[in-house]
Amino acid sequence: MxxxxxxxxxxxxxxxxxxxxxxxxxxxxxxxxxxxxxxxxxxxxxxxxxxxxxxxxxxxxxxxxxxxxxxxxxxxxxxxxxxxxxxxxxxxxxxxxxxxxxxxxxxxVDGPIPTNGVPHVEPVQQKPTVEAGQPPRLAVAEFRDAAVQDRAPYVGATMREEILLGLSRFREIQVVDAALSVSEGSERDYRLDASFLPDAKGLKANVRLQRLGDGGIVWAETIPIDSDGLGAGVETIVRRIVGAAFPALDQDLSIGIGDAAGTLFDRYIVAKRQSIDAQDRATAEDAARQLEAIIAEKPNFALAYPPLVRLYHIDYNYTALGSSGPTERRRALDLAKAGLAADKSHVHSYTVLGFCHLYHEEYDQARSCFDHALERNPFNPERLNEVATGMTYLGDFDRARALFEQSAGIQPFADDASQEDLGRLALLEGDIDTAMEHFGKVTVASLWSQLCAAATLRHRDEKAGAKAIKRWMERVHAGWHRPIPPTDDEVFAWFRFHHPYKDDAGKPLIDLVGKALNID
The missing domain is CATH 1.10.10.10 (Winged helix-like DNA-binding domain superfamily/Winged helix DNA-binding domain)
Structure with a gap:
């Protein structure tokens, strides 16, 4: 035997x-x-x-x-x-x-093992390799605070521990409680460090994110800290650092991989970026095929599920308008459940499942998913905005606004998506003037921000608004998933299909769009 x-x-x-x-x-x-x-x-x-x-x-x-x-x-x-x-x-x-x-x-080891000890050999430090399917490592170094020990003892250790906890909630990275040097890191490893120095009002934190492959600085910022309110402000500072460091790392990683598809994780990054940037249906469908292949190859690779669910939900990144239907929505729901089962700590899995439940009018389940997402990672501005949008569809406008403000506190600049979210929320709250102000700040209009802006303009100026609605309809016809253009009723039904409001939560917007499209 x-x-x-x-x-x-x-x-x-x-x-x-x-x-x-x-x-x-x-x-x-x-x-x-x-x-x-x-x-x-x-x-x-x-x-x-x-x-x-x-x-x-x-x-x-x-x-x-x-x-x-x-x-x-x-x-x-x-x-x-x-x-x-x-x-x-x-x-x-x-x-x-x-x-x-x-x-x-x-x-x-073949053969017997010596029992009296083995010759000591200094360990050879080799650059680690990135295993297929594994996210990059982010090493959090010691936070230097010797210069401010008299006025803020233990600030470095306290802040570092909170940031470790915050960053560990992001499943797209592996957070390492160690200080790796450039020589110890692989080409896809990163290091976050900070030093605290005296400042006029108290102290300041110089924070930087470094690429260990070549020593390049990916992100750096100086954050002033009022020493009188240091205890109360720790959470705000941590949110700001965590909320800035991860997007910088994610963008740098995506650029570094380029279009090469090496490891499973590389293939995921390329497909995810393609799914978001796709400008035509063929590109978006190719991204979906790549993501499906990754899931088939490694079903427990949870990161691949959310971008695939998104493609099936929103007409392949809105490159084939009207193509998402009940079949795609059922597939998206199955994928979202499988993705969450693969990693129940992946916060994005909760938000995408929440939207699946919204689209199936399962509102209590949707709220539960959004609550879980918020509990697991309150440091990611993108996830906060997703939860806030979910609360908007559920009619919880006060909570939605509070979450949008919380996200803005982490990532203070307002991009087009933020302006669209805030404009839509103001419109639902009945504040047309504020809504128009937000929509007016959008530089590159999405389909929905263009529609909302045109509908609110028509409410104020019939002639100018009608022209804006006509331009939007031309955009819809040009991007429709079949050669025969849709009727106005089909367009309105398509709009409703992509805006799953609970009960009468979306009535102000729905009525405004219906009137703009001449729907009774």
Whole structure:
């Protein structure tokens, strides 16, 4: 009968002896508790890939309910036994909020393992490679605050911990609780660091996001902090840093990959960007095929689901107007549920499922999804705007406005999408003048901002508004999914199909658009 026991392994300077269930180091056998030994074996078996906390609880603790402190205590014991510094790890790296991975070289061992210790060899620092399907790493370095210790003791440690928690909510990155240098990072790793200095009104934080592949600075900002209100203002400052750092990283990563489709994650980034930027139906449908292929290849790759759901919801990025129907909406709902099942911590999965429920008139389920999204990541301005829009459709205008303001506090500049959101909200609240002011600030009008602007203009100026409505109808006819142009009734039904208001929440807008399109 063959021996089915897992192979012995060398992990850096240490050996795992499966037969005796022990670890041998440079000085001989290492004292380890049984759980610490099991955790070390589980991490080593992953060969440098992420092992989530849930997976460790399921395997090492056999699914028993234990507190997370049991795992952190075991990791601490293991690091102490391996003489590993958690800030500059040679063996166990923390992926903040998610799990751990082995960073040392792991190899299978043939033959007997020495019991009196093994020759010590300085670990060779190799640039890590990015595993297919894994997001880039973001290392959060120590925040330097020695210059302000007299007026704000512990500000660096406090702020860093809050930012680690905030960034760990973004599933598109892996947050590492360590200070990686340029030589230690891969071409797709990043580092966030900050230094606190005295300022006229208190102190200031110089924050920067650096690309470790070449040392390039991706984003940097100086943020003034009033020392008198430091305690109350920590959350606001954290939101601002987190809310700026992630979009900068995401954009830099997208540019860096270009059109090359290498790893699964590269393919996802290319397809996601294509799904958002598509100007014609063929390009949008190609993005959908790429995303479908990624999901078929790796169903638990949760990031691929939201952009695909979006394409099916909104006429392939509005490149084939009127093409989304009940079939596409059912497919979108199935995908959204599968995406959330793949990763229940991925906040975007909650918002896209929320919109699926809206489109199916399942309003209580939609609200629940939006509440979950808000609870899990209040630092992402894009997600905040999505939840606010969802609340608008549900008729909760006060909450929607508060969320739009919260988003603006993180990302203070108002882009076209923000102006459209605020204009539509003002219109629903009956404030036509404010709505027109917001729509007037849109530089490149979307289909819906152009329609809202034309409808409100027609309400004020019949002749000018009629011309604006005519231009909008020409745009719709040019982009319709079939050669035969739609009737006015079809256009109005299409508008209603894409604006799933609960009860009478959308009545002011619906009446205004109906009147503009001469619908009784």
């Amino acid at each position: 063959s021996d089915q026991r897992a192979p012995n392994l060398s992990v850096g300077d240490y050996w795992i002896d499966r037969g005796d269930e022990r670890v041998i180091g440079p000085k001989g056998p290492v004292r380890l508790g049984h759980k610490a030994y099991q955790v070390f074996c589980a991490l080593a078996d992953r060969r440098g890939r992420l092992l989530t906390k849930d997976a460790l609880f399921e395997t090492v603790w056999d699914g028993m309910f234990v507190s997370e402190s049991a795992l952190t205590t075991t990791i601490r014991e293991l690091r102490r036994a391996l003489d590993d510094d958690p800030r500059h790890p040679h063996y166990i790296e923390s992926v903040y909020g998610r799990g751990y991975r082995i960073v040392a070289t792991v190899e299978e």
